[in-house]
Amino acid sequence: MDKTAKRQIAANGNIKATREDWLELALETLISDGVESVRVLSLGQKLGVSRSSFYWYFQSRQDLLDQLLTYWRETNTHFIIDRASRPSATIIRGVMSVFECWLDVRLFDPRLDFAIRAWARQSDSVRKRIDQADDERVAAIRDMFLRHGYAPDDAFVRARVLYFMQIGYYSLELHEPLDNRLSLVAAYLRSFTGQEPTDKDIADFAAYARSVNSPQK
Template identity: 65%
Template sequence: MLSDSSAEDVVRRPGLTGNTKVTREDWMKLALETLISEGVEAVRVLALGQKLNVSRSSFYWYFKSRQDLLDQLLDHWRNNNTRFIVEQAARPAASITQAVLNVFECWLDESLFNPRLDFAVRAWSRQSAEVHRIVTEEDDARVDAVRAMFSRHGYADTEAFVRARVLYFTQIGYYSLEIVEPVGNRLFLTPAYLLTHTGKEPRKGEVEAFAEKMLPRTRG
């Protein structure tokens, strides 16, 4: 095992006083930013170390190898983007339109679902059969969570499955096509989206409460 003196390199950063240690979170944050902005090929130990101004010994204190880092990036993606869709779809709701609004929160709040990270992982999956397999599994898990949501609200099995696929893959298509739409427009169209996805009109006050809840998050 590395000694304490070589386990972490100490660097000075602009605007900070004293010595600041490079942590595992620093490596992960930079690796995620690099994956999103430059792609998986740019996620290299030497390149990341140079950006952090530390030697590779710091990296190997936290990660066994580059592959270990890549595996942890996938875990981060899975444990955030997929987990929150599953959790939002499972939330109790008095109506199917309210249940769908719970899922819609993921599309408007990047702390629940990071579309740039999702896009980057999908690009990565085109270079790796194993990553492609994992992405397919996660898509299936997301669709199944939304399917179960429709089933709980009385939709027959096949209809619940198809509505889940339409809801989920429509949004993924928006991201893939890089469609940018003002939040105000999305909220204005929300009742029509709900009718399209569920076949039902939203209950009185549901959309207004959703907009009131989401606007402060999207302004940040």
């Protein structure tokens, strides 16, 4: 059952909204309409439940907003750090692990990241969280380069180039067919690492990319 059908059933009074229902709808609303639209009354109306349902799971609207920030950190930031921290035989393989985040929306959702960045323009506390997340993500990628023998300044700059280039890619809303993106992977890997990927590196990455972008996913 898709989300729309589930909410229609809820509106007819046949099921109750769960905490996950509230969070899912709040996330969707944050991404599509911004933080100002994340309101208890309007969310409840869409779910077909009363405000009392909300307060069963959340102390306040601010509690809900805090949990949205927690979710964002535990997905978008967590997986970049996780992939950058994985043991890798070569720096090429390490960078390929980070690239997984750019291919799989379950690891990094750019729409959510930019919804949080838009929110940060209205909130100093959220701005601090964005700055902290950017620093943590870059630091994890820098440490990956350090583990593979790069000098500190070189590791830091390469990490910033890799990370901020991808954020810029998203901000420009570029949309390239997967085949076009894969045709440039070797060049990107050379640019970010200064090393030459093997044919197996490229083949393995292409296989991963196609697996997470298959119609069944």
